[in-house]
Amino acid sequence: MDLDTSVYTKRKSSVDAIVRANAEGPGLCAIILTFISYILIMATMPFSFCFCIKVVQEYERAVIFRLGRLLKGGAKGPGLFFVIPCIDSYRKIDLRTVSFDVPPQEILSKDSVTIAVDAVVYYRISEPLSSVCNVTDYSHSTRLLAATTLRNVLGTKNLAEILSERETISRNMQSSLDEATDPWGVKVERVEIKDVRLPVQLQRAMAAEAEAAREARAKVIAAEGEHRASRSLKEAAEVISQSPGALQLRYLQTLQTISAEKNSTILFPLPIDIISHMMKKK
Incomplete structure (x- = not known):
């Protein structure tokens, strides 16, 4: 409310100055x-x-x-x-809304990364008298001011903030431009960041970093799976050791699974009694 009041006061004072003149x-x-x-x-x-x-x-x-x-x-x-x-x-x-593209700006971010950013600005004339009497060419002046504001705002942000906080940056640019162009009778309605282009070397480095992070997560997941599988096998072995007939059933089930495949497989049956005898000796 205070910002709207100050904007209205500035606009009214600008028009009053023209009337007094x-x-x-x-x-x-x-x-x-x-x-x-x-x-x-x-x-x-x-x-x-x-x-x-x-x-x-x-x-x-x-x-x-x-x-x-x-x-x-x-x-x-x-x-x-x-x-x-x-x-x-x-x-x-x-008085209709006008849009224009801000040319790509080479910007050095806060963490010393050079990026190219372009944006779109939407504005309209809210006070015709101010747009004619207070500025020579309101359209050209608004374009230059938009490019300068884009560089100033993004120069205070890190690369991660520029990539993740586009909406916040757009709102900050819109409020800054609207306040600066108000004496010209120009109302900036919207600012949108179109694209953020990174250097090729930085893109490769970020891709390598993301790939390494994915491989690390895959290895962790595989290790967790092996750990869970080993614990399951241990529990299964304890159950089978408590019932000698269970080992025979498991052996027959394995033979059935192998025989169901269409591969050429040679089986050498080994009596379960021999295995149980060897286990008793241990």
Whole structure:
């Protein structure tokens, strides 16, 4: 709420400054020229209406200057408005949202990693008078400021933060740009980071690191499986040792499994009694 109040105060003060600058009435020469222009318009009617009546669309506003001074009443439109040829000039301002690509910026992150980052900025004109009177070219100025803000914001972040906190960085850029462009009558609506390109050597190093981490996890998982399998085999051996007939059943089950395969297999049956006799000797 405090930020919105400060933005509104700055905008209002900017417009008030323009109005105060125009508070002084036109000089005698300007009055005479205006009077002569009105006489010429009336004398050439209705042909003069083709030059005096202008139209702006619903999404446009017209900022009119008369003999170099801003005309009272603010921006005109939408619809019809009246200008005096020869002494009036006007400029149309488009109020629709405009988007542009920020060129890729070579940025040195906080942890000394060089990356290339590009973004997209969406903005619109919220105050036509300020966009005409306070800045020469609001579009070009906003583009330059967006590139500078992108470099300044990302220069304070580590590589991991840039890759994982894109939304936070976008919001910070949007608030910084909106505050800086408010005196120009520009409202920055959204900032999005399109792409973060890393050097090839850094990509290879990160890929090798990720592969090594995956191999380490695979080895740990395999070791845990071997450990669990050995404990299961130990428990199975203890169960079989308690029942001599279980070993015979296990032997027959193994023979059935081998015979079910279509491979050429040679079996040398070994009586269970011999094995049990050898186990008793131990």
